[in-house]
Amino acid sequence: xxxxxxxxxxxxxxxxxxxxxxxxxxxxxxxxxxxxxxxxxxxxxxxxxxxxxxxxxxxxxxxxxxxxxxxxxxxxxxxxxxxxxxxxxxxxxxxxxxxxxxxxxxxxxxxxxxxxxxxxxxxxxxxxxxxxxxxxxxxxxxxxxxxxxxxxxxxxxxxxxxxxxxxxxxxxxxxxxxxxxxxxxxxxxxxxxxxxxxxxxxxxxxxxxxxxxxxxxxxxxxxxxxxxxxxxxxxxxxxxxxxxxxxxxxxxxxxxxxxxxxxxxxxxxxxxxxxxxxxxxxx
Amino acid sequence: xxxxxxxxxxxxxxxxxxxxxxxxxxxxxxxxxxxxxxxxxxxxxxxxxxxxxxxxxxxxxxxxxxxxxxxxxxxxxxxxxxxxxxxxxxxxxxxxxxxxxxxxxxxxxxxxxxxxxxxxxxxxxxxxxxxxxxxxxxxxxxxxxxxxxxxxxxxxxxxxxxxxxxxxxxxxxxxxxxxxxxxxxxxxxxxxxxxxxxxxxxxxxxxxxxxxxxxxxxxxxxxxxxxxxxxxxxxxxxxxxxxxxxxxxxxxxxxxxxxxxxxxxxxxxxxxxxxxxxxxxxx
Numbered sequence: 001x002x003x004x005x006x007x008x009x010x011x012x013x014x015x016x017x018x019x020x021x022x023x024x025x026x027x028x029x030x031x032x033x034x035x036x037x038x039x040x041x042x043x044x045x046x047x048x049x050x051x052x053x054x055x056x057x058x059x060x061x062x063x064x065x066x067x068x069x070x071x072x073x074x075x076x077x078x079x080x081x082x083x084x085x086x087x088x089x090x091x092x093x094x095x096x097x098x099x100x101x102x103x104x105x106x107x108x109x110x111x112x113x114x115x116x117x118x119x120x121x122x123x124x125x126x127x128x129x130x131x132x133x134x135x136x137x138x139x140x141x142x143x144x145x146x147x148x149x150x151x152x153x154x155x156x157x158x159x160x161x162x163x164x165x166x167x168x169x170x171x172x173x174x175x176x177x178x179x180x181x182x183x184x185x186x187x188x189x190x191x192x193x194x195x196x197x198x199x200x201x202x203x204x205x206x207x208x209x210x211x212x213x214x215x216x217x218x219x220x221x222x223x224x225x226x227x228x229x230x231x232x233x234x235x236x237x238x239x240x241x242x243x244x245x246x247x248x249x250x251x252x253x254x255x256x257x258x259x260x261x262x263x264x265x266x267x268x269x270x271x272x273x274x275x276x277x278x279x280x281x282x283x
Numbered sequence: 284x285x286x287x288x289x290x291x292x293x294x295x296x297x298x299x300x301x302x303x304x305x306x307x308x309x310x311x312x313x314x315x316x317x318x319x320x321x322x323x324x325x326x327x328x329x330x331x332x333x334x335x336x337x338x339x340x341x342x343x344x345x346x347x348x349x350x351x352x353x354x355x356x357x358x359x360x361x362x363x364x365x366x367x368x369x370x371x372x373x374x375x376x377x378x379x380x381x382x383x384x385x386x387x388x389x390x391x392x393x394x395x396x397x398x399x400x401x402x403x404x405x406x407x408x409x410x411x412x413x414x415x416x417x418x419x420x421x422x423x424x425x426x427x428x429x430x431x432x433x434x435x436x437x438x439x440x441x442x443x444x445x446x447x448x449x450x451x452x453x454x455x456x457x458x459x460x461x462x463x464x465x466x467x468x469x470x471x472x473x474x475x476x477x478x479x480x481x482x483x484x485x486x487x488x489x490x491x492x493x494x495x496x497x498x499x500x501x502x503x504x505x506x507x508x509x510x511x512x513x514x515x516x517x518x519x520x521x522x523x524x525x526x527x528x529x530x531x532x533x534x535x536x537x538x539x540x541x542x543x544x545x546x547x548x549x550x551x552x553x554x555x556x557x558x559x560x561x562x563x564x565x566x
Contacts, residue, residue, distance in 0.1 A: 119495075122496075182494065190555050193555040199463050203459065209450070210464040211421070213405075213468050214465060216502050218468070219500070220496050225553045229545050233543075239540065240540055247533050251530060254527070257522065262512050262516050272474075272480060279501070
């Protein structure tokens with residue numbers, strides 16, 4: 001493998017580039033991005049060696065697509081049109097069903113591997129890229145059987161070097177499960193932040209009292225709306241289901257409080273407390 | 284100051300003891316706790332020098348009350364009954380109105396200072412106690428004018444040594460504001476944890492996909508229900524108000540999704556995004 005093209009040199013694309021470059025300094029990494037500032041930053045941060053365009057993709061051994069999921073859905077077929085018969089194309093999107101559907105009948109479907117590395121921070125852009133971001137993290141691979149054997153192997157070699165643990169799922173199961181452990185957390189954080197910001201408009205200095213607990217719970221509200229709006233759009237049905245369940249649980253908790261039923265308030269919390277053990281090992 | 288009595292040698296009482304002991308090794312620290320295992324742990328961890336009982340409190344220069352807020356409400360008048368005219372009694376409860384009300388007419392009201400150090404972790408007990416937990420954190424002091432000048436000064440000396448920043452508020456304002464930046468975050472985390480745990484009962488391996496974002500958002504669901512049930516009980520009206528607003532915001536978000544109004548989904552997130560700047564400096 002000589003030439004890697006990263007489409008979208010942000011947090012995820014940039015972090016993948018950093019890991020590959022560290023482990024294989026001889027590989028040339030090309031960056032493609034419609035955001036010229038990101039491209040310039042990625043160059044000056046040495047995340048990429050050179051900038052490139054879609055017209056160069058026929059030279060790629062590997063193309064990594066790490067752009068918002070709505071853009072992936074549109075551009076992925078065009079990218080497959082342009083690459084060679086030997087090129088591996090990987091995406092890293094937080095939804096999988098729409099993306100897999102967008103290329104299901106593409107003549108180069110076997111060149112594509114659908115993945116979702118479960119790693120990231122609340123920041124975005126090449127300046128947020130981190131070496132070792134994926135080490136010890138889970139990478140979900142969907143429809144592995146639709147990718148050519150040789151290209152599967154090429155992908156696994158890279159993911160193993162990056163220290164990731166593979167999980168194989170179908171796209172619908174991925175989207176359903178990830179709505180619970182990722183998409184809902186983001187909405188919960190955004191709306192918690194909104195509730196407190198709205199209050200502070202009338203009651204000053206509320207944030208002066210905020211401690212580490214609040215900061216942790218609301219951290220994901222720093223995330224990029226440009227990235228998250230298309231995710232919620234593509235995973236609409238599952239996300240609405242999680243929101244219904246979450247709102248029902250909150251409403252039940254409130255009703256216990258209104259009824260002075262603090263025995264059930266205690267029970268609600270105690271039965272959730274074993275999340276301590278479940279979360280062990282997740283950093 | 285020679286003799287300090289810590290009532291409740293858990294995370295908060297233990298961490299205060301550690302800071303005081305480090306800065307004043309000659310001070311004797313006595314521990315009072317109905318939990319014998321906690322007392323034994325506090326002794327073996329050298330958080331306290333000796334165990335003691337309520338009957339010894341007349342010897343105290345300073346009494347720190349760091350027990351669940353329902354126990355504080357009941358025991359604080361008894362503690363004030365037992366201490367000398369020169370003793371300073373401080374509580375560290377997460378609610379302030381009920382506690383201040385419980386001693387408003389006590390003949391030794393001037394010996395008491397109501398405080399809420401905004402620090403902690405999701406863990407509890409003396410093993411969770413940390414040196415330096417309060418450094419750079421906010422300490423809310425309520426009804427300072429009701430405490431004897433000399434004793435105010437003694438308290439401030441200790442808090443300053445511990446590196447805390449003082450904020451003065453009345454108990455009602457404290458309870459209202461803290462409902463937003465602390466109590467609501469705990470309920471949001473507990474119910475998020477509950478929602479995902481319920482789902483996993485039918486859909487296995489959901490947690491295997493959880494990343495750092497979920498872990499951060501749900502972290503407070505590890506907190507002790509023994510500590511939090513009485514807090515929600517004492518701050519019922521304010522907490523219900525925050526829950527109503529939070530549920531409304533979540534419902535509105537869901538309705539935008541149902542209506543395919545992703546422009547407003549974007550706007551909801553973007554208008555909350557400046558929480559980045561607000562949270563700067565909160566660890």
